[in-house]
Amino acid sequence: MASPQGSRAPLEFGGPLGAAALMLLLPATMFHLLLVVRSGPARLLGPPPYLPGLQVLWSPRMLLLWLTWLGLQAALYLLPARKVAEGQELKDKSRLLYPINGNPIYDFFLGRELNPRVWSFDFKYFCELRPGLIGWVLINLAMLMQEAELRGSPSLAMWLVNGFQLLYVGDALWHEEAVLTTMDITHDGFGFMLAFGDLAWVPFTYSLQAQFLLHHPQPLGLPVASVICLINAVGYYIFRGANSQKNTFRKNPSDPRVADLETIPTATGRQLLVSGWWGMVRHPNYLGDLIMALAWSLPCGVSHLLPYFYLLYFTALLVHREARDEQQCLQKYGLAWHEYCRRVPYRILPYIY
Numbered sequence: 264m265a266s267p268q269g270s271r272a273p274l275e276f277g278g279p280l281g282a283a284a285l286m287l288l289l290p291a292t293m294f295h296l297l298l299v300v301r302s303g304p305a306r307l308l309g310p311p312p313y314l315p316g317l318q319v320l321w322s323p324r325m326l327l328l329w330l331t332w333l334g335l336q337a338a339l340y341l342l343p344a345r346k347v348a349e350g351q352e353l354k355d356k357s358r359l360l361y362p363i364n365g366n367p368i369y370d371f372f373l374g375r376e377l378n379p380r381v382w383s384f385d386f387k388y389f390c391e392l393r394p395g396l397i398g399w400v401l402i403n404l405a406m407l408m409q410e411a412e413l414r415g416s417p418s419l420a421m422w423l424v425n426g427f428q429l430l431y432v433g434d435a436l437w438h439e440e441a442v443l444t445t446m447d448i449t450h451d452g453f454g455f456m457l458a459f460g461d462l463a464w465v466p467f468t469y470s471l472q473a474q475f476l477l478h479h480p481q482p483l484g485l486p487v488a489s490v491i492c493l494i495n496a497v498g499y500y501i502f503r504g505a506n507s508q509k510n511t512f513r514k515n516p517s518d519p520r521v522a523d524l525e526t527i528p529t530a531t532g533r534q535l536l537v538s539g540w541w542g543m544v545r546h547p548n549y550l551g552d553l554i555m556a557l558a559w560s561l562p563c564g565v566s567h568l569l570p571y572f573y574l575l576y577f578t579a580l581l582v583h584r585e586a587r588d589e590q591q592c593l594q595k596y597g598l599a600w601h602e603y604c605r606r607v608p609y610r611i612l613p614y615i616y
């Protein structure tokens with residue numbers, strides 16, 4: 264968004280160089296992870312065990328399968344029997360026009376079109392939840408079924424990972440409307456980052472724990488499994504509680520479930536919650552999500568670093584995302600946001616960060 268003086272807003276992700284590096288590094292990282300997870304050593308930081316030839320990598324049948332999957336999801340997305348929810352309005356009821364800054368690599372990575380649509384088909388909204396997230400749990404299920412074929416029955420660890428991540432995806436679909444208030448929909452364009460993130464990164468790297476367990480079975484006793492289930496439950500409770508509280512408040516501040524919460528008025532007319540989950544830290548939803556990310560890795564044991572890749576990546580993503588959101592909220596709310604930061608000094612982890 265251009266500032267009042269017309270100067271260009273600061274470039275994120277390290278500008279064109281950062282964007283170009285990420286567009287090379289991310290597919291390479293995903294490729295490395297998928298090779299290493301199948302190898303015996305499964306060393307995250309080691310070189311990939313082998314580099315498959317092009318005849319292995321290129322499969323017209325797989326391409327057709329993937330396009331069929333995308334087409335099926337698109338057809339289901341277009342079914343007439345669906346609820347239509349309004350997106351977030353901007354302050355003056357209009358939509359800001361982002362100046363094209365003549366920077367192709369950066370624009371290609373971040374995207375500049377906020378709401379890419381063909382008729383009523385919203386590409387960003389469609390990609391955000393459906394093909395990638397549902398594909399993720401399908402890959403998990405395929406791993407579970409293949410382990411049953413290989414070893415007679417799925418391991419307890421595989422059941423836990425499948426169950427936790429099915430809960431996460433099911434929750435996302437159940438609360439589909441909440442996606443409309445996420446940063447991706449309200450602020451980010453639909454470029455390489457979200458297209459690759461939604462359609463490749465989520466299904467193939469988020470299913471890493473299930474893939475790891477298929478190739479590296481891990482023993483898991485009931486007492487430890489119970490503790491891991493408790494950790495996931497705590498994470499989900501915080502994640503869901505915080506997201507629902509904020510989304511309810513944003514939809515209707517007078518809703519009895521949030522009406523008694525303390526708030527800070529802002530010059531925009533919108534208020535900031537300063538008690539409840541959002542009085543604990545400034546991103547309680549991220550805290551819950553990270554606790555769940557830990558619970559997804561623990562069933563894979565501690566013999567390998569690879570299953571903890573998601574936790575490491577996700578921590579970096581949310582720390583970076585939180586910083587981006589802070590800048591946006593500072594621009595939106597000015598002094599009110601400074602007051603919020605004074606009263607709620609921690610970002611994600613109480614008394615730590």
Ligand SMILES: NC(=O)C1=CN([C@@H]2O[C@H](COP(=O)(O)OP(=O)(O)OC[C@H]3O[C@@H](n4cnc5c(N)ncnc54)[C@H](OP(=O)(O)O)[C@@H]3O)[C@@H](O)[C@H]2O)C=CC1
Nearest residue numbers: 445446447506509513534535536537541548549552584588
């Ligand atoms: N699994 C994954 O890969 C990922 C999961 N996520 C999850 O997605 C969820 C959404 O995260 P994200 O999209 O980053 O955005 P958030 O849901 O955290 O929303 C941030 C926005 O909420 C509003 N807000 C912030 N503080 C307050 C407050 N005190 N009172 C009222 N409103 C407030 C502001 O918008 P405004 O005031 O304009 O309404 C702010 O821009 C999170 O749970 C996160 O964990 C996110 C990224 C990746």
Ligand SMILES: CC(C)CCC[C@@H](C)[C@H]1CC=C2C3=C(CC[C@@]21C)[C@@]1(C)CC[C@H](O)C(C)(C)[C@@H]1CC3
Nearest residue numbers: 289391392434435442445447456459460461464465
């Ligand atoms: C490829 C790069 C490393 C970065 C890509 C990041 C994307 C994979 C994520 C950015 C925000 C996301 C959200 C979810 C999935 C991952 C991406 C697309 C989300 C749909 C997961 C389910 C949650 O319930 C949610 C709150 C709906 C999430 C919204 C943000």
